[in-house]
Amino acid sequence: MNEPTFLILTALAGESRHGYAVTEDVEQMTGGRVRLRAGTLYAALDRLRGEGLIEVDREEIVQSRLRRYYRLTAAGEQSLAAETARLREQATIAEGRLRARRADFGGATA
Amino acid sequence: MTEIRYRRLLALYPRDFRQEYGDEMLGVLMADPRPGPAQVLDVARGAVAAHLRGLWIGEGRAARLVQIFGAMLLFAVASRRFVGGLLATVNHFDQVGWQNLPVTSSVRFVAWGVALVAALLGWRLLGAAGAAAGLAGEVLTPAGSYVETPATVLYAYWLIVSAVLVLIAGLVADRGPVRPRGWQWVAAAGVVLVLQGRLEQSGSSGPYELRWMLVLVAVALAAVAIFRQEPRLRARLLCWIAPVIATVPLVEFGFAEFIVYNMGHPESTRMISPLQWAVLVVVPVVAFVGASVLDRRGRVTAAPGR
Secondary structure (H helix, E strand, O other): OOHHHHHHHHHHHHOOEEHHHHHHHHHHHOOOOOOOOHHHHHHHHHHHHHOOOEEEEEEEEEOOEEEEEEEEOHHHHHHHHHHHHHHHHHHHHHHHHHHHHHHHOOOOOO | OOHHHHHHHHOOOOHHHHHHHHHHHHHHHHHOOOOOHHHHHHHHHHHHHHHHHHHHOOHHHHHHHHHHHHHHHHHHHHHHHHHHHHHHHHHOHHHHOOOOOOHHHHHHHHHHHHHHHHHHHOOHHHHHHHHHHHHHHHHHHHHOOOOOOOHHHHHOHHHHHHHHHHHHHHHHOOOOOOOOOOHHHHHHHHHHHHHHHHHHHOHHHOOHHHHHHHHHHHHHHHHHHHHOOOHHHHHHHHHHHHHHHHHHHHHHHHOHHHHHHHHHOHHHOOOOOHHHHHHHHHHHHHHHHHHHHHHHHHHHHHOOOO
16 A cells, blocks of 8 residues: 555545545645645545545535545455554564664664 | 636546546645646646556456457467377377477467466466466467568467467456356357368368358357457457457558568568567557547446446
């Protein structure tokens, strides 16, 4: 799972959101490091819908323009949980190795 | 950027994608505080991805049928030469030894047999190995006589293209065992091809017209198998076989002069030029892409909404 996909699923895990709200939440989550653009966002949303990981929650018309809210499906929740566990496992390994490295250098940072 | 410019940019997307997300995307684009070349590039990249994704939808299932049906027919064609050679070897071993049973012929027969079994069982790796070996056999057989008779490559061209398609289809096909609808028709087409091959190898025992009629019967039987599929799958199958169909007019009309010249001038045989090789590679690709684009257009016209 690539980073934008992970972040979009994470944004939708909290509550159902429309496209622009997803980009804002992702920006907030990453401290401004990632701001999804429209092309990337909707390519990902279309693919995730096709894979059954997200679905349309509801639609509304705001300023005569369609606003569609997306939510995570059960399969999406499962996929996000699996990816989170994988990332946690890798982060734990990295943390352990960094700790060992610091110990090898007598507590000094290299 | 103005709304009109954004709408023009969104026109890069496939129509069905635009109908589904165009309004929403427009809202996000206009709210984006960073308009500029990077934004345009991102939309253009998304449009290309949407086009490619549209071409790819449902491909795994169609590819699976191409893999199975293709392997069945290529196995039948390989059987023709192998069985003929085997019978000649058994009947005249004292005079001719093993010369009627070349290694490439045996490898091709076994390879397509393996590819067929793997295709039916849905074993991707074994299927790819079998198809790759079969493709090597299809290439090596005409390659052996290319210098003396360059046209042999052209006669085997449709087989080589078919083998490449079966290999690619096997790599992208859905997994798991399956018995596709209409397989009996393809099996019957294979039997007819084997019989036709026996008739051809027995020389004067069959009239020329009968041999060609049998080929047409085999084609008709295979066509029945395709037309027995559901419409969506049928359309995709036609896209997959478009490259093979394209080989017939290409050789018939594009290389007719080349073949006739070489037949009349055995002392100064012409080889296939680099440009002609390029055409032989490009035409099947163009046929597939062209058929897929037409199929997609037809799909969008038939179902404007999702």
